Amino acid sequence: MAAERSGGGDPARTLALLWRTPQEPKPVGRKPKVSVDQIVTAAIAVADREGLGAMSMARVAQELTVGTMSLYTHVPGKAELIDLMADAVLQERDLTPEGTWRERIKHYADRTRAVYQAHPWMRDVSMVRPPLGPGLMDGQEFVLAALADSGLEPRQVTVAHVAVEGFVHGAAASEVDDQQLAAATGESGDSWWGARQVFWDDYFDVERYPAMTALWNAGAYDTEGTLAENMHRSWNYGLDRLLDGIEGGMR
Amino acid sequence: MAAERSGGGDPARTLALLWRTPQEPKPVGRKPKVSVDQIVTAAIAVADREGLGAMSMARVAQELTVGTMSLYTHVPGKAELIDLMADAVLQERDLTPEGTWRERIKHYADRTRAVYQAHPWMRDVSMVRPPLGPGLMDGQEFVLAALADSGLEPRQVTVAHVAVEGFVHGAAASEVDDQQLAAATGESGDSWWGARQVFWDDYFDVERYPAMTALWNAGAYDTEGTLAENMHRSWNYGLDRLLDGIEGGMR
DNA sequence: ATTGTTTCCGTATGGCCTACGGAAATGGGG
DNA sequence: CCCCATTTCCGTAGGCCATACGGAAACAAT
Numbered sequence: 001m002a003a004e005r006s007g008g009g010d011p012a013r014t015l016a017l018l019w020r021t022p023q024e025p026k027p028v029g030r031k032p033k034v035s036v037d038q039i040v041t042a043a044i045a046v047a048d049r050e051g052l053g054a055m056s057m058a059r060v061a062q063e064l065t066v067g068t069m070s071l072y073t074h075v076p077g078k079a080e081l082i083d084l085m086a087d088a089v090l091q092e093r094d095l096t097p098e099g100t101w102r103e104r105i106k107h108y109a110d111r112t113r114a115v116y117q118a119h120p121w122m123r124d125v126s127m128v129r130p131p132l133g134p135g136l137m138d139g140q141e142f143v144l145a146a147l148a149d150s151g152l153e154p155r156q157v158t159v160a161h162v163a164v165e166g167f168v169h170g171a172a173a174s175e176v177d178d179q180q181l182a183a184a185t186g187e188s189g190d191s192w193w194g195a196r197q198v199f200w201d202d203y204f205d206v207e208r209y210p211a212m213t214a215l216w217n218a219g220a221y222d223t224e225g226t227l228a229e230n231m232h233r234s235w236n237y238g239l240d241r242l243l244d245g246i247e248g249g250m251r
Numbered sequence: 252m253a254a255e256r257s258g259g260g261d262p263a264r265t266l267a268l269l270w271r272t273p274q275e276p277k278p279v280g281r282k283p284k285v286s287v288d289q290i291v292t293a294a295i296a297v298a299d300r301e302g303l304g305a306m307s308m309a310r311v312a313q314e315l316t317v318g319t320m321s322l323y324t325h326v327p328g329k330a331e332l333i334d335l336m337a338d339a340v341l342q343e344r345d346l347t348p349e350g351t352w353r354e355r356i357k358h359y360a361d362r363t364r365a366v367y368q369a370h371p372w373m374r375d376v377s378m379v380r381p382p383l384g385p386g387l388m389d390g391q392e393f394v395l396a397a398l399a400d401s402g403l404e405p406r407q408v409t410v411a412h413v414a415v416e417g418f419v420h421g422a423a424a425s426e427v428d429d430q431q432l433a434a435a436t437g438e439s440g441d442s443w444w445g446a447r448q449v450f451w452d453d454y455f456d457v458e459r460y461p462a463m464t465a466l467w468n469a470g471a472y473d474t475e476g477t478l479a480e481n482m483h484r485s486w487n488y489g490l491d492r493l494l495d496g497i498e499g500g501m502r
Numbered sequence: 503a504t505t506g507t508t509t510c511c512g513t514a515t516g517g518c519c520t521a522c523g524g525a526a527a528t529g530g531g532g
Numbered sequence: 533c534c535c536c537a538t539t540t541c542c543g544t545a546g547g548c549c550a551t552a553c554g555g556a557a558a559c560a561a562t
Contacts, residue, residue: 245492
């Protein structure tokens with residue numbers, strides 16, 4: 001399926017939900033069996049366990065022992081529910097502003113990575129039109145404050161911000177993708193690659209791929225550690241080099 | 252919906268399709284109405300026009316004026332079809348090895364970006380367990396050859412490779428995400444943000460977000476150009492800084 | 503007990519993938 | 533010309549999904 005899209009609905013309604021605008025308790029009428037918070041929590045629980053694909057309205061309602069359509073009283077639709085889920089888990093990062101601007105960005109990357117690890121379905125949530133809730137906004141503020149302290153020009157800060165944010169989310173998403181696939185298909189990444197041993201035997205052409213062959217012969221692929229560990233190493237390397245570049249560009 | 256997952260099926264069968272292993276023409280039996288190539292082409296056409304979500308087996312069959320189930324004679328299932336589509340469009344990059352290693356990586360990034368622009372549904376295809384076909388492999392070889400020429404140690408080349416590949420695909424995906432959403436929802440990114448003006452009016456808190464406020468006041472967000480143009484600028488900046496860092500790390 | 507308000511939820515529509523198995527087409531041998 | 537092995541075509545059916553609609557049920561105030 002294609003990536004989950006969020007927030008097509010009425011912006012005012014969605015924003016009120018994201019910021020949980022307190023509404024005066026209704027004096028009359030039937031008492032609600034569930035709250036928005038309960039729905040969001042249940043939806044996150046389902047997605048954590050079985051992936052975003054399994055997070056259907058029916059499944060969440062079942063979790064809460066409520067009729068499917070009851071959810072629509074509290075939440076406009078599935079897209080908005082996903083927005084609420086995403087912002088909720090982004091709030092789990094506790095971002096303490098300590099150390100140099102670089103250390104703070106690394107801290108931000110770590111915390112964000114932890115969110116993706118805990119909630120692998122975040123890979124499937126597009127951040128191009130993000131939920132404008134407290135979870136997202138607090139993160140933006142944190143990164144912008146760090147970059148502003150770095151000495152970059154204001155205009156440069158905004159450009160660097162998009163690059164850093166993109167790298168962090170992209171890296172976290174890729175890294176988690178492997179685990180999500182493992183959970184969804186019941187096959188680990190290492191096992192998947194192992195099953196494709198045939199490829200190297202039957203299709204790989206040393207004439208066509210000299211650089212890969214040379215690297216292989218040089219022992220560049222004799223790594224210890226799992227696929228996941230190697231990915232993590234690469235991403236740390238990438239972020240460090242990106243920050244090197246940003247730092248160097250200021251001088 | 253969650254991201255499209257590929258290639259769970261029999262590796263040997265999928266590899267044979269990806270590399271179009273020629274099979275001797277059957278002397279007897281009913282003549283096929285469609286070929287694998289026709290199916291892949293039709294599927295790409297549908298996805299280009301209406302998104303990967305609309306690319307159903309029924310829709311592709313309709314395109315070819317053939318019964319839905321006929322497709323399954325030629326292709327094991329939908330996941331494998333997506334693998335074939337992805338590898339086919341990756342083959343559209345013509346990667347000519349000219350210039351310095353840096354220029355070649357930039358060239359690779361440009362060509363890959365062009366693929367995503369032409370086929371926005373690539374955003375929804377996971378590259379963690381990629382289709383091991385010629386399109387993907389030629390790209391890998393190209394990047395590895397460039398990095399090997401940069402003077403990095405073999406082990407470092409493989410680490411840098413993951414970082415670069417991740418950045419390029421991630422950047423291309425993000426950039427295209429906006430257009431894909433615009434096409435899918437009929438609302439442009441600029442218009443979406445415009446409709447969320449309410450947010451700045453009703454929810455944004457200058458006390459809570461001093462860094463953002465300061466940047467706003469400093470005119471850092473007074474950009475001309477569309478959202479898409481600004482994203483493109485940021486991604487170029489990010490890739491340049493990443494390559495700066497890689498270059499600097501060698502000294 | 504009635505009324506106004508709010509929430510709950512059963513039903514129905516139209517979509518998706520694909521297992522299964524029979525129908526239809528094809529070329530060769532009698 | 534007929535038969536038959538072989539191959540492809542494809543209708544049906546089962547079990548998922550989101551959500552529009554409208555009536556039933558619960559509750560407070562009168």
